[in-house]
Amino acid sequence: MITLEQCQAWDQADELAGLRQQFDLPEGTIYLDGNSLGALPRNALVRAQDVISREWGVDLINSWNKAGWWDLPTRLGDQLAPLVGAGEGEVVVTDTTSLNLFKVVANAVRIQQRRHPEKKIILAERDSFPTDLYMIQGFSEFLDQGYVLQLIDQPEDLEKAVTGDTAAVVLSHVNYRSGYLYDMQSVNELVHAQDALIIWDLCHSIGAVPMSLKESGADFAIGCTYKYLNGGPGSPAMLWAHPRHRADFWQPLSGWWGHARPFDMSTEYTADAGIRSFLCGTQPILSMSLVACGVDIFLQTDMQKIRRKSLALTDLFIQLVEQECSGQDLELVTPRDHKYRGSHVSFRHPQGYAAIQALIARGVIGDYREPEVMRFGVTPLYLGYRDIWHAVQHLKAVLHGREWDQEKFRVRGQVT
C-alpha cells in the first residue's frame, strides 16, 4: 500500500521540487494538463512586460536589430536544441506544428522524387493527432503526383508496413492519446533500411522524454512549444532537419524570411543555405519572445532527471489508481513498460468526459480525448508526488460517488 506519508517523503527527496517556484500556478489547482497547455513561468510576465513596453514601445522598429527580433527563430532553436539532441544551427522556432509538418513532408517528398521517384507512399498512423493526417492529405492533393497516405493501426504493424514503396514515414514520438512512446533509434533504422525518410512529431515528447534526434539519425522533426515547454498558448513551433540534408533543404512556403538576403528585395527567391530556409513570413514576436522563459527552466536541470521523475510519477499514478479505484471500470490505455511510455497516463472510462468535468470542478485539471479517454499529463517541473496522491483521491471520490452523473458535466465546450 502506498500512503500519503510515503508521497510526502518522496517530495522531500525530490531534487527537482524547487523548480515549481518558477511557475505561477493557481492555489488549489492540481494541473495535469501541461501536455496540452503548459503552465505559466513566472519570468514570462516580466519578459512580456519588457518586450511590450521597452522593445516595442520605446525602441520600436529598431528592435528588429537591437533586440534581435530578426534572429529570434534561430536563437530559440539553438536554445532548445539540447533538449532534443540537436546541434547548433539545426533548429528553428517558427509557425505552427501543422505548417511545419507541411514543410518537412514537402522536403522529404522532394528528396525522394529525385532519389526514388517510384516511391509513392507516405506512411502514418490512424491514431495520429488528426492535424498531421489532414496536412499530409492536403499536401498530397495539392502536389497531385500520386502520393498516397497509408495508415497503420498500431505500432506493431510498422515493421511490415514500411516497404520499398514507402517514401516517408510520419510518426508521433509519443502518441497524444495513449502515451505510447516509439523507440526512435530502432524506427529510424527500420525506415532507412527501406530507403524511406522519417519525420517525427515531437509535440508530446519535447520536454517530456530525452531524445537524440541527430545521433539516432532521424531525418526531420517538428513539435509544439506550448505543451511541455510552457511557451504559452499558441506559441510558435519548432522544426529540425538533419544537417546531412542541408544541400537538399527545400520547402514550398518560400516567403521572404527564408530568403538568403531578404533585404536585397530581389525578384528571385534564393533560399537561405541553412535552417532559416524553413521560415516563411514575419514571426509573432510577442508570443515567440516568451518561449525562452519556459525553455530556461529546463536548462536548469537535464532531460535524464526529468525523465526519471516523470516515470516515477506516472508509475505512482497508475499504482494509486489501481489501489484506490479498483472496480470502477477504468482501463489503462498507456503502456506499463517504461520503454514505451511517454509522460502522460490515459485511462478509458465509459463516462470519461463527464468524469473529467467533475474532476475539473474539484480543481484537478486533466482532459478528455475521444473515445472515452481520460488523459492526465505529468510534468515533473511543477508536479510532486503528493499532487498525484491528491489527484487520485479526487478521482476516487468522483467515481465512487458517481459525481459525473450530473447534467452539467455532460455539456461539451468547444474544446474538450
Ligand SMILES: *Cc1c(COP(=O)(O)O)cnc(C)c1O
Ligand atoms: C498538439 C499537437 C499538434 C498541434 O498542432 P498545431 O499546429 O500547433 O495546432 C500537432 N500534432 C500533435 C501530435 C499534437 O499533439
